[in-house]
Amino acid sequence: MKHPNQLHYNSEIGKKVRECSAAGLTLKDTIAEIQSYAWAPRTTNSFYKYYSEDWHGPRNDITRKIGNKVANQAIDGDPTEPVTFKSQELWLRTQGGWSPKTIEETREVGTEEEESESAVEALMKALGKGVEED
Numbered sequence: 001m002k003h004p005n006q007l008h009y010n011s012e013i014g015k016k017v018r019e020c021s022a023a024g025l026t027l028k029d030t031i032a033e034i035q036s037y038a039w040a041p042r043t044t045n046s047f048y049k050y051y052s053e054d055w056h057g058p059r060n061d062i063t064r065k066i067g068n069k070v071a072n073q074a075i076d077g078d079p080t081e082p083v084t085f086k087s088q089e090l091w092l093r094t095q096g097g098w099s100p101k102t103i104e105e106t107r108e109v110g111t112e113e114e115e116s117e118s119a120v121e122a123l124m125k126a127l128g129k130g131v132e133e134d
Contacts, residue, residue, distance in 0.1 A: 007039055007041060007046055007049075007050065008039070008050070009050045009051070010037065010039060010040075010050075012037060013034050013037050013039075013040055013050075013051065014051055014054040015054075016033065016034050016037070017030060017034065017051045017054040017055055018054045018055075018057065018058050020033055020034075021054070021055050021056075021057070021058040021059050022058035022059075022062065027044065027047070027055070030047075030055070031044070031047055070087045070090055070091060071087075071091060073087035074087040074088040074090075074091045
């Protein structure tokens with residue numbers, strides 16, 4: 001049997017937490033919003049103990065819905081529409097690890113002998129010396 005002063009899950013508080021979460025309120029603002037209810041948790045730990053599913057559920061649902069729209073637009077959108085490019089760019093940035101600053105440098109690598117010979121030739125050329133042919 002629960003002690004009358006012991007915190008426990010309250011469905012009215014849970015409903016309010018879901019509303020706040022779906023509306024995009026911060027955790028801090030949500031905890032402040034529920035303080036008018038009797039037995040509302042006052043700490044983050046207590047809040048998560050009883051209301052974490054109410055808090056994360058709506059956010060996960062919205063993220064899933066928006067993510068699906070972005071992914072579908074990126075894959076199936078009209079390539080001539082700017083929104084399609086933006087969806088593709090957003091997906092690549094957040095899920096593909098890409099950024100506009102990412103530059104991939106490729107070069108053909110020769111053998112060590114070719115590399116050192118090339119370096120010697122570049123140095124000689126920089127010094128204004130001709131490289132003698134064998």
